[in-house]
Amino acid sequence: MQLVLEKRAERSGTIALVSPLLAIGLTIVTMVILFAILGKNPLLALHAYFIAPLTDGYSLQEIAVKATPLVMIAIGLSLCYLANAWNIGAEGQFLIGAVAGSWIAVRTQGTDAGAWVLPAMLVLAAAAGALYALIPAICKVKFGASEILTSLMLVYVADLFLDYLVRGPWRDPHGFNFPTTAEFDPVATVPLLIEGGRLHLGSIIALLVVAAAAILLARTIKGFEIRVVGAAPRAARFGGFNANQLIILTFAVSGALAGLAGIIEVAGPVGHLQPGISPGYGFTAIIVAFLGRLNPVGILIAGLFLALTFIGGEQAQIAMKIPLDVTKVFQGILLFYVLACDSLILYRFKLVSSNRQVPRGAG
Amino acid sequence: MELVEAIILAVLAASTPLLIAATGELVTERSGVLNLGVEGMMIVGAACGFAGAWLTGSIFIGALFGIVAGTMMSLIFALMALGLAVNQVATGLALTILGVGLSGLIGARFVGERITPAVHLSIPGLTDIPLVGRVLFGEDAFVYVSIALVVGVWWFLYRTRAGLILRACGDNHVSAHALGYPVLRIRTFAVMFGGACAGLAGAYLPLAYTPFFIPGMTAGRGWIALALVVFSSWRPGRLVVGAYLFGAVTILQLHAQGWGVGIPSQFMSALPYLATIIVLVMLSRARSGGSTAPAALGTVFVPDR
Numbered sequence: 001m002q003l004v005l006e007k008r009a010e011r012s013g014t015i016a017l018v019s020p021l022l023a024i025g026l027t028i029v030t031m032v033i034l035f036a037i038l039g040k041n042p043l044l045a046l047h048a049y050f051i052a053p054l055t056d057g058y059s060l061q062e063i064a065v066k067a068t069p070l071v072m073i074a075i076g077l078s079l080c081y082l083a084n085a086w087n088i089g090a091e092g093q094f095l096i097g098a099v100a101g102s103w104i105a106v107r108t109q110g111t112d113a114g115a116w117v118l119p120a121m122l123v124l125a126a127a128a129g130a131l132y133a134l135i136p137a138i139c140k141v142k143f144g145a146s147e148i149l150t151s152l153m154l155v156y157v158a159d160l161f162l163d164y165l166v167r168g169p170w171r172d173p174h175g176f177n178f179p180t181t182a183e184f185d186p187v188a189t190v191p192l193l194i195e196g197g198r199l200h201l202g203s204i205i206a207l208l209v210v211a212a213a214a215i216l217l218a219r220t221i222k223g224f225e226i227r228v229v230g231a232a233p234r235a236a237r238f239g240g241f242n243a244n245q246l247i248i249l250t251f252a253v254s255g256a257l258a259g260l261a262g263i264i265e266v267a268g269p270v271g272h273l274q275p276g277i278s279p280g281y282g283f284t285a286i287i288v289a290f291l292g293r294l295n296p297v298g299i300l301i302a303g304l305f306l307a308l309t310f311i312g313g314e315q316a317q318i319a320m321k322i323p324l325d326v327t328k329v330f331q332g333i334l335l336f337y338v339l340a341c342d343s344l345i346l347y348r349f350k351l352v353s354s355n356r357q358v359p360r361g362a363g
Numbered sequence: 364m365e366l367v368e369a370i371i372l373a374v375l376a377a378s379t380p381l382l383i384a385a386t387g388e389l390v391t392e393r394s395g396v397l398n399l400g401v402e403g404m405m406i407v408g409a410a411c412g413f414a415g416a417w418l419t420g421s422i423f424i425g426a427l428f429g430i431v432a433g434t435m436m437s438l439i440f441a442l443m444a445l446g447l448a449v450n451q452v453a454t455g456l457a458l459t460i461l462g463v464g465l466s467g468l469i470g471a472r473f474v475g476e477r478i479t480p481a482v483h484l485s486i487p488g489l490t491d492i493p494l495v496g497r498v499l500f501g502e503d504a505f506v507y508v509s510i511a512l513v514v515g516v517w518w519f520l521y522r523t524r525a526g527l528i529l530r531a532c533g534d535n536h537v538s539a540h541a542l543g544y545p546v547l548r549i550r551t552f553a554v555m556f557g558g559a560c561a562g563l564a565g566a567y568l569p570l571a572y573t574p575f576f577i578p579g580m581t582a583g584r585g586w587i588a589l590a591l592v593v594f595s596s597w598r599p600g601r602l603v604v605g606a607y608l609f610g611a612v613t614i615l616q617l618h619a620q621g622w623g624v625g626i627p628s629q630f631m632s633a634l635p636y637l638a639t640i641i642v643l644v645m646l647s648r649a650r651s652g653g654s655t656a657p658a659a660l661g662t663v664f665v666p667d668r
Contacts, residue, residue: 004666036666043379086452138648139644141643145640145643145646145647146397146590146643146647149593149639150638150644151587152586153590153637153639153640154636157636160629160630160632160633161629161633163629164630168627168630174375240598283460286460288459323468323471324467325469325471327464328461328464329461329465329592330462331464331466332461332462332463333461335461336439339447339449339454343447343449347447
């Protein structure tokens with residue numbers, strides 16, 4: 001007997017609903033095994049990861065702060081993936097957005113520039129992120145170069161460019177030679193929602209982005225085009241939809257959102273530009289997009305969950321000396337289970353007898 | 364003269380991991396599977412390779428550890444992409460994310476440790492020949508293995524029946540299946556070969572290139588290897604040219620930084636990545652007539668009974 005895959009007659013709605021939960025369950029089982037191998041008490045570790053951050057107000061705010069860039073980037077990526085365009089360079093678009101927005105903050109530092117500074121930073125960051133994402137999109141549409149590889153290569157370039165700026169022209173002269181710009185002026189800082197707290201205006205922007213994406217996908221022709229081009233390219237061609245135009249559009253939108261997320265992170269929780277402003281948000285957002293089933297509301301929930309693992313990972317490191325890399329392993333395993341469980345929406349397992357007659361090839 | 368020799372040696376050393384990883388991926392892609400997880404398999408190979416060498420004191424065992432680790436990683440990919448018919452692009456990304464985390468976890472306790480790097484061949488008389496002696500007869504074993512690997516893969520793909528069947532799976536899995544070839548099993552072996560090569564390429568870095576392990580030491584080499592496969596038009600011969608060209612760009616920028624050219628080092632470090640983009644664009648453009656990629660590359664195959 002042999003286990004084989006068989007295509008379902010139609011996609012299973014039940015499994016589509018439970019598959020993310022099943023994936024999280026399987027991931028937790030795997031993590032228990034991993035914690036045991038590392039010689040840590042699995043129950044205590046799970047508590048530190050998933051329960052402890054939910055029990056105090058500071059951590060709850062911190063989860064929302066971490067979820068903000070994840071959700072914004074993932075919404076953009078989901079539009080790309082729905083249209084079958086593979087933008088995996090969101091990390092680079094995030095960094096370029098952060099750099100472009102910081103340019104205004106650095107140039108206006110110490111001047112009496114008014115309230116226009118922050119809005120200008122946000123707009124410029126989004127524009128820069130969109131332009132940076134257009135490089136792989138145009139290389140793909142005009143020359144047929146793989147957008148996967150070019151967008152990824154640009155992550156390294158953006159990283160080095162940021163590094164050059166904060167070590168060179170933009171370095172804080174009073175920063176004891178640390179590679180960082182000076183702390184941004186109050187007019188160049190994202191305002192907090194609660195005085196003395198962590199939660200900032202960026203989280204509201206992220207919620208607006210989720211709402212806008214939900215409307216775009218469910219209620220507009222463009223949203224329909226994006227879904228058709230990805231799901232049924234042939235039908236889309238007959239319908240007169242232009243796949244290349246959608247690649248350009250979805251890359252630009254996702255780049256803009258990643259750039260916006262970048263400047264919000266820098267002008268918000270971080271407060272200045274420095275290397276290492278992102279613990280891999282651009283890559284974790286890929287997991288968020290898939291865990292959220294490329295659906296805006298799903299992405300919001302998935303973003304909060306992944307943010308929980310970041311905070312939980314930090315707490316587990318402090319409380320139980322569990323290495324931070326466990327969080328990355330956790331996220332990788334989670335993505336595997338999500339993809340595997342999603343496969344069961346379209347396919348089912350079937351037992352077949354293995355002694356079937358296999359015809360031999362000619363020769 | 365001395366400088367020319369030193370540069371050639373450095374280029375060979377920088378090219379070898381690219382060549383090994385790209386050769387493995389070329390076989391995988393020729394069977395019709397796009398495994399984007401090369402970077403992840405390489406970095407786990409680097410961590411496990413260093414662990415093996417540090418624990419046993421043997422470079423050979425370290426390299427074996429790297430190969431086994433890369434193969435295990437590729438088996439996860441095969442299970443997902445071939446067994447469960449999951450999208451190959453997404454699975455490959457997941458493999459890289461997982462690999463980066465795993466290598467950090469495995470390698471954490473080895474950061475700061477040193478090993479004796481792989482010895483270089485030394486044949487009295489031959490190795491001492493000026494200019495070419497050390498280039499031809501004074502390399503470490505990995506360099507010779509990488510050359511043997513490319514020649515072997517070329518011979519396998521174009522001169523054996525098994526290679527022909529593998530290419531058939533990559534060009535038209537439905538026909539290959541109709542002829543009775545076990546497409547998924549063949550692809551699994553191709554994926555495993557790719558994983559083994561990526562693991563070996565990763566292990567090369569801490570075993571021969573630098574005698575210590577740092578997290579993230581592959582620095583995108585797995586992705587450049589993927590681009591090299593495109594550059595080579597899926598042909599082993601052109602892969603050698605591509606790998607050495609990229610090694611040369613890497614060494615050139617390092618030397619330029621050393622000579623104090625008035626360009627910030629970060630711009631020079633960005634050169635290999637920018638070169639990859641430019642090459643991809645120029646090649647794809649030159650090929651606008653028709654694609655040379657295996658026709659079934661990256662497509663899901665679920666055999667009907």
